[in-house]
Amino acid sequence: MKIGVLVNEGPYTHEASDSAYNFTKAALEKGHEIYRVFFYHDGVNNSTRLTEPPRDDRHIVNRWSELAKQYSLDLVVCIAAAQRRGIMDENEAKRQGKDAHNIAEGFRISGLGQLVEAGIQCDRLVTFGD
Amino acid sequence: MSDEMDMEEGGVVKQFMFVNRKAPYGTIYALEGLEVVLISAAFEQDVSMAFIDDGVYELKKGQDTKELGQKNFSPTYRALEGYDIEKLYVERESMEARGLTEDDLLVDVVVMDRAELAAKMAEQDVLISF
Amino acid sequence: MLHIVNKSPYERNSLESCLRLATKGSAVLLIEDGVYGATKGGNFEGKVQAAMADVKVYVLGPDLSARGMADRVLDGVSVVDYGGFVDLVAEHSNCQSWL
Numbered sequence: 001m002k003i004g005v006l007v008n009e010g011p012y013t014h015e016a017s018d019s020a021y022n023f024t025k026a027a028l029e030k031g032h033e034i035y036r037v038f039f040y041h042d043g044v045n046n047s048t049r050l051t052e053p054p055r056d057d058r059h060i061v062n063r064w065s066e067l068a069k070q071y072s073l074d075l076v077v078c079i080a081a082a083q084r085r086g087i088m089d090e091n092e093a094k095r096q097g098k099d100a101h102n103i104a105e106g107f108r109i110s111g112l113g114q115l116v117e118a119g120i121q122c123d124r125l126v127t128f129g130d
Numbered sequence: 131m132s133d134e135m136d137m138e139e140g141g142v143v144k145q146f147m148f149v150n151r152k153a154p155y156g157t158i159y160a161l162e163g164l165e166v167v168l169i170s171a172a173f174e175q176d177v178s179m180a181f182i183d184d185g186v187y188e189l190k191k192g193q194d195t196k197e198l199g200q201k202n203f204s205p206t207y208r209a210l211e212g213y214d215i216e217k218l219y220v221e222r223e224s225m226e227a228r229g230l231t232e233d234d235l236l237v238d239v240v241v242m243d244r245a246e247l248a249a250k251m252a253e254q255d256v257l258i259s260f
Numbered sequence: 261m262l263h264i265v266n267k268s269p270y271e272r273n274s275l276e277s278c279l280r281l282a283t284k285g286s287a288v289l290l291i292e293d294g295v296y297g298a299t300k301g302g303n304f305e306g307k308v309q310a311a312m313a314d315v316k317v318y319v320l321g322p323d324l325s326a327r328g329m330a331d332r333v334l335d336g337v338s339v340v341d342y343g344g345f346v347d348l349v350a351e352h353s354n355c356q357s358w359l
Contacts, residue, residue, distance in 0.1 A: 001350050006258065008159075008359070015292045015323075019266070022322070026342035032350070041162055041260075081162060112169040119256040120142055120173065124349050126264075127259055127357040149356060151277070183277055223280065248281045252261045257356040 003027055004118035005037045008129030010045030011060035012053070017046050020128040021063055028071050036074045036118045037064075039107075041129070044082040047075070049104035061104050068106030075107045076114045144255035145176045150185030152260060154204070155195065160188045161203050163260035168206075171213035178217035178254075179210075180247060181239070186224050189235040207237045221247050262352035263315075266292035266359065269304045274358040279307070284314045289340070289348055291320040298324075299332040312336050320345060 005024055009016035024034055039046055051061040068075050077087060083096070089109045093101035103109060119125050148167050152159040170177050181189060188207070195202040210216070218239040225231070225241065232241055242250065251257065263282050267274040275297045278288060288311075290298045297304055298319035308317065321339045324330045333339060340348065349355055 003346075003349065008260075015266075019291060022342045023345055027346045027349075030343060030346055032346065040166075041158060080165060112166055113172065115166060115258075116146075116170045116173050116175070119146060119258065120144055120175065124355065125256050125258065126349055126355055127257075127359065128266075129260075129357065129359040130266075151359070182281070183273060221281075244280050248283045251281060251356060252283045252286070252354075254354055257354060259357050259359055 001124065002033045002035045002122045004035050004122035004125040006115065006118075006125060006127040006129075007037060007039050007043040007046060008041040008127065010042040011051065013042075014130045016128040016130060017043070017060055018058075020126075021060070021067070023126065023128070024073075025067060028067075034071070034073055035122045036076055036114065038115045038118055039075070039077045040081050040112075040115065042081075042085065043129070044077045044085050044087045047077045047082075047087055047104050047107040048102045050102050051104075065104050065106040073106070077103070077107050077109045078112055078115070079109050080112065082109055141174065143174065143176055145253065146170055146178070146256045146258070147251060147254040148177070148179045149251075149257055149259035150179060150181050150188055151183040153184040153187040154193070155198065155200055159260040160185070161201075163258075164203060164206055166258065167210070167215060168213060171215055177215050178219060178250070179215070180251065181218070181220045182224050182247070183221075184228075186220055186228055186230060186235075189218075189220070189237060189239065190230070191234055191236045193236075204236055210237070219247055219250060261286045262348050262355040263288045264355060264357045265290050265294040265297065266357070268293040269297045269307075270302070275304070276307075278356075278358045279311045279315070282311075282315050286314075287316045287318060287348060287352060289318045289320065289345065291323055291345070295319050295323045295327060295329060298334055298337045299329050300334055301332065305334060308334060309336070318344070318348060
């Protein structure tokens with residue numbers, strides 16, 4: 001089955017990203033296709049590579065990056081929500097005249113249309129948030 | 131539900147319902163939710179919005195954010211018609227529990243009792259909630 | 261239809277709204293702080309038990325255990341793991357998260 005996942009909260013403050021990760025991993029292990037994981041609202045904060053949690057805590061950002069690498073996942077960060085919250089890739093940083101970019105490996109920034117398209121293409125869309 | 135989908139211009143038309151349960155301004159969900167709804171109009175899907183619980187407050191007449199310093203996005207609900215998004219459903223129980231009537235709302239809506247709205251929700255292909 | 265509730269019923273109205281709008285035969289999965297709604301001895305026990313006449317209630321085991329509530333699950337509530345969560349999503353034609 002083709003499943004889309006929507007993550008609406010950032011890491012650590014809410015459990016949403018943990019739940020979404022555990023759900024996504026379980027779905028992949030069961031042989032389902034995860035068509036896309038879309039990060040919206042504060043969920044875009046899951047994609048900053050500047051995240052550095054204490055060593056005995058899980059690294060939520062790296063965990064998504066590693067899962068993306070293992071399963072060729074499409075991790076998409078909403079551009080409008082990302083710009084509001086200071087999440088940039090190299091192209092966007094150049095375009096906006098910023099002196100840095102911070103998107104983590106395995107994530108890409110794109111439009112909200114990618115969420116609607118996932119809704120159209122997937123058999124199911126599951127939302128995680130607050 | 132794929133067997134129930136209509137095919138139009140070679141594309142799939144799904145029933146999308148955006149479920150709004152949060153009041154405006156206190157959190158960003160209502161505003162960013164509206165941004166997804168506007169984008170969805172470009173995909174020629176069967177889009178509706180449901181207003182449940184504090185989501186009903188999004189439609190309250192007379193919003194004035196001048197002193198707050200946030201953008202008043204309430205006029206956007208009246209512009210939805212221009213995007214062919216005309217199915218705005220308000221749950222009667224939520225509206226009445228908040229001491230509001232249809233006259234308090236800034237746009238024409240269909241007020242549904244809970245059983246009607248529940249049936250509407252159950253028949254959707256995709257539910258996205260904020 | 262699958263309803264997913266992630267809020268404690270003692271803090272927010274998500275579970276009550278979900279139960280108000282869930283049609284007969286729906287499934288309700290309680291995750292995160294929502295798991296408190298599936299436990300014995302609290303003020304919500306009666307409400308959830310009454311709802312179980314019309315809807316099937318599931319609770320996410322890992323979230324229950326994390327909160328020390330694994331031994332307090334209401335009779336009739338099924339405990340699932342993340343794989344069971346995925347199965348519930350696959351088995352139902354659509355899902356709504358009561359955030």
